[in-house]
Amino acid sequence: MDRKIEKKKWNTKRIMTIAGIAAVVILVGGSILFTSGKSKLNVDTERITISDIKKGPFQEFIPVNGIVMPITTIYLDAVEGGRVEEKYVEDGANLKKGDPIIKLSNTDLELSLANQETNVYAAQTQMQISHNNAQQNTISKLNQTADVDNAYREAERLYKLDKHLFEQKAIGSQEFQKAQNDYDYQVRRKKLTAQIMKQDTLLTRQQDAQTSEQYVQMKKTLELMRKKVSDLTVRAPIDGQLTSMDAEVGQNKNKGEHLGQIDVLSGYKVRVDIDEHYLSRIYTGLMGDFSFADKTYKLKISKVFTQVTNGRFQVDMIFVGEVPKGIRKGQTLQIRLALSDETQALLVPKGGFYQQTGGNWIFKLSEDGKTAYRVDIQLGRQNPDYYEILQGLKPGDRVVTSGYDNYGDMQELVLKK
The missing domain is CATH 1.10.287 (Helix Hairpins)
Structure with a gap:
């Protein structure tokens, strides 16, 4: 008598097929679940700079370098041409008005x-x-x-x-x-x-x-x-120090040729180079300050030379109040030149974050300080130390101000100590 053989429902082939389908479903589901949330990146807090947002005095200024010069310089030119017959003094001599310097002969x-x-x-x-x-x-x-x-x-x-x-x-x-x-x-x-x-x-x-x-x-x-x-005898027009003397006995000097200069030593001014980008914002009366021997001194723009050379123009600044003791001609000063009055503003320290964000957003720390997430911000004026915050942050907020080069499109940073 024939016996009916029942067909197996869970053979090896079917089990493998079902397992593969399940794995694909799990993988796709996990991917969807993962991408539906915020992208996160673990960051070591010792490798970043965290700054506090605070309200304080803000002044827009630019750092510039200035050279100390005599308050007045008189250039000596040959009024009449001739041969240098005699030199009465040498370069660096201190002269009184009318003292002879050189004598020219012109037959x-x-x-x-x-x-x-x-x-x-x-x-x-x-x-x-x-x-x-x-x-x-x-x-x-x-x-x-x-x-x-x-x-x-x-x-x-x-x-x-x-x-x-x-x-x-x-x-x-x-x-x-x-x-x-x-x-x-x-x-x-x-x-x-x-x-x-x-x-x-x-x-x-x-x-x-x-x-x-x-x-x-x-x-x-x-x-x-x-x-x-x-006039063949060149004399000192004022009291001062003879500098840049260029004449030797026997030389022929043409009419109008430069012979030297007299520096008035009764005071000093500072000649400053400024980038042409600021030309429209620079005018007489603007103030600046610098540190010298652990003290701060003030300067004021007295004259603006609007001629631009190699992308820069010059201004003369005079001392306001006390003049530093020990300052010398030719000395270089690092000056903070103010472009605005001092006001109260919400401030964020300058940092590398600006290069990637353009000042449009920043990573702000959560209240517990364990994460940092993107927030949109708007910046205003700036100086070498701070940006002015117009909106997006408030006093007491903490933000990441170091560079964002390695963060890509991350939406959130997980801060690890």
Whole structure:
């Protein structure tokens, strides 16, 4: 009798198939479960910088370097060209105003001075001769005028007498007519003489004025020539120290060539280089400070040089209040140049986080300090130490300010000690 053989339900093949399907389901489910949460990264707290958010005084400033310079520098240039004949002092000498420094020789200039002096003396002699001639001519005309006046008075007397006698029928008309003609002639002669004398006086005055003006002009030219010759001796224009002297005996110096400079040692200023990026924000009156010998000193911008060279421009700053003792010309100072007034602001210390976040977000620590998670923030002004926080954080918050290079797209940091 045949016996029915029952088919096995759980053979090896079926079991393996079901196990594989289950493994895939578990793997997919685990993956979905894992990716649905926040990505986390374990971080050693000793490898990061954690900073506190606090409210405090904030001032926008930039660090700049300045060179200490004399308060005033006068440049010495050759007013007239010539050969260096003598040096009276050496570089570094302290001078008083008017002290000679070097002497130049210029034969052409000295010869021109001699010729001009000769011309002035000749003009002076000629002017004296012309003046004497004019005086003699005036005296002669005055004598002529006296003769004319005398003849006029005599003719007038005879005319009046003959007129009276003619009216009395004591003399004839012929004699009276002669007296009248003589009188009329002397009247015309007197007027003509007065006119000639007046014109002669005006002409003499004009000639004297022209001659005097020419003489004065020649004397001015002479004085100018003398000054040009005296300028061959270069003298200190002010009290100060001679520096950067560039002249040796026997050298030829052209007109306008630089010879050296005088530094006024009564005070100092600071010449500062600034990046052209800040040109529109720099103006006279801005304040800065620096530390020297464990003390803080203040400076103020007194002059802005707007010319940009190699991406930088310069300003001059003067000391406000006390000047540091022991400061020297050429010394370099590290200055904090303020771009705004000091105000109260919410601050976060500067750190490497900015390079990855651009200041748009930051890792903020949880209250228990065991994790840190992303929060959006908005930053405002900055200085070399802090960023100003406009929103996203509050005083007392703790944040990670070190660099985020190794964090990728992590949403949360698990802090391990």
